């Protein structure tokens with residue numbers, strides 16, 4: 001005000017002409033700023049898209065081959081005497097039988113090998129799981145005993161890597177995991193057209209194994225489902241009940257304020273801390289066994305509870321107060337108002353929060369390592385009290401193994417995990433759409 | 440003024456706060472939000488089967504006092520009410536009073552129409568359902584129909600009872616809310632500026648409805664429109680800054696106000 005020019009009119013408000021001129025003059029800067037801001041936005045999005053594409057690109061390029069593996073077709077004579085010495089097809093009898101010998105004989109006769117060292121080299125071509133595969137076949141097809149059948153057996157993971165070109169013929173023999181003799185046999189099998197590249201049944205139906213060609217995710221997948229089931233059935237009702245109580249019933253005093261702050265803080269606690277808590281309380285104090293989905297689910301429920309409570313409270317708060325007034329105004333009790341009006345309106349939001357929480361739980365590794373779900377467990381868990389592991393932990397373990405084939409399987413397992421997440425999130429979106437009232 | 444039983448008489452309310460057939464009697468009511476006084480020593484009778492209007496500049500405590508009459512203020516944690524509000528000689532703020540049956544007797548219609556996000560039928564049927572008023576499905580249907588008829592909405596919605604109540608026009612929604620209140624057979628209906636969001640035609644319909652309803656129900660209406668108070672009410676109470684300034688028969692109050700503040704307000708010169 002003090003620096004008004006002398007010749008300026010008395011009024012501090014500019015004349016319309018002056019104002020228009022100034023507005024015009026400022027337009028260029030404003031437009032420039034806007035353009036620059038837009039550029040920054042586009043650049044940021046482009047960068048994140050780049051990362052995303054790279055991420056998916058690498059995972060897919062490694063993971064898709066992992067869904068396939070090499071098999072060899074052999075004509076096996078299903079000799080009843082040798083396969084099933086006791087003749088009752090019991091597990092014990094099949095185990096005592098000589099499935100391994102039969103597979104090897106089939107391989108040797110196909111390759112027409114003789115001599116100890118040749119046989120030894122040839123025997124290494126097929127997976128160690130081949131005898132179990134033959135026993136499985138006999139279990140499901142006992143009527144085929146005493147006939148000759150063409151059966152597929154997985155090739156050993158080194159052979160698999162060689163066929164994929166990861167092991168070169170040009171490297172000196174002493175430096176490769178597969179010797180010249182074996183390469184000769186592989187060529188022989190390929191010429192005979194006996195080697196095929198197919199969808200890996202081991203990946204989907206096998207469980208943990210130290211042999212890369214036999215390792216699969218079924219055990220971990222079922223472990224994940226069991227763990228999530230425990231987590232959901234604990235965290236959902238407790239979370240929603242807490243949110244409803246805190247929002248609708250609890251008196252607003254210091255105590256509820258402290259509880260509120262603590263719930264918010266819990267959401268920021270590193271997940272591994274919940275694992276330590278689970279270890280200390282569920283395992284050391286209550287003496288529950290380690291490595292079981294029950295404990296995994298309980299620990300993950302602790303971890304997801306704050307997420308569920310916070311999002312449920314937000315959903316409850318978004319219900320217009322006028323709806324509550326309307327119900328209370330005609331004499332509905334607090335309880336009726338909450339359960340007839342508030343809960344149905346808040347439910348879509350609550351479910352979205354819950355599913356986001358579940359998705360977090362699905363991808364969680366650290367707390368489960370603490371309670372021993374990282375153990376090497378071959379059996380597929382049948383219930384929540386059987387030892388098991390979960391997908392992300394399985395991925396974590398595979399990523400640690402040196403074999404080439406585990407690298408592919410790690411990426412494949414990541415793809416399965418991502419698919420699981422996508423399915424869960426789509427379900428959340430669908431559920432929200434379905435429950436959301438458009439009126 | 441002999442029925443005060445020694446309680447301090449309310450300050451400077453002009454006009455007769457007592458009536459012969461009072462349905463609700465309020466004595467020395469104070470309302471505070473935390474420390475802030477919103478109603479200051481108010482005493483007033485609500486006459487049975489008549490329409491009582493509360494008028495006054497906004498923020499003067501009309502809604503606050505209205506919400507005391509069916510204890511809707513209970514939902515506001517900071518709100519405290521002292522004094523007596525007698526319904527059938529029973530203080531509704533007495534500890535043994537349960538608000539659920541109380542609010543079934545004293546229904547409320549709000550400023551902003553707030554139908555439930557349910558069908559028209561379910562909106563009206565909700566009250567009878569939770570209070571167990573209907574003996575059978577057909578009985579319930581009859582109750583819904585009659586409530587909608589009394590609210591003057593039946594003809595407009597009878598073919599689409601299963602459609603959402605929130606899909607109706609503003610005026611229809613407000614009448615739906617009135618029907619919802621009527622369906623629980625209240626004795627008293629409280630209305631907080633029920634027409635403030637409505638156009639003149641919808642307003643006229645509601646006003647007509649209020650007139651009809653006053654034959655059966657005791658009605659208290661808060662309004663910011665003096666014309667509306669003049670049209671629908673029998674008795675008018677003028678509030679100013681938390682105090683009841685003047686009360687009297689509507690005609691009298693509007694033609695010859697006694698208090699200066701009342702006169703300023705109704706002649707449009709308050710402040």
Ligand SMILES: Nc1ncnc2c1ncn2[C@@H]1O[C@H](COP(=O)(O)OP(=O)(O)O)[C@@H](O)[C@H]1O
Nearest residue numbers: 472477496497498499500501502503504515517
């Ligand atoms: N929930 C509340 N919390 C605190 N103060 C409130 C609340 N509701 C109303 N008040 C205050 O009480 C006074 C009366 O409000 P109200 O009864 O809504 O007035 P009116 O309905 O006459 O416009 C106002 O000063 C308002 O600010």
Ligand SMILES: [Mg+2]
Nearest residue numbers: 501502503631
């Ligand atoms: Mg108001």
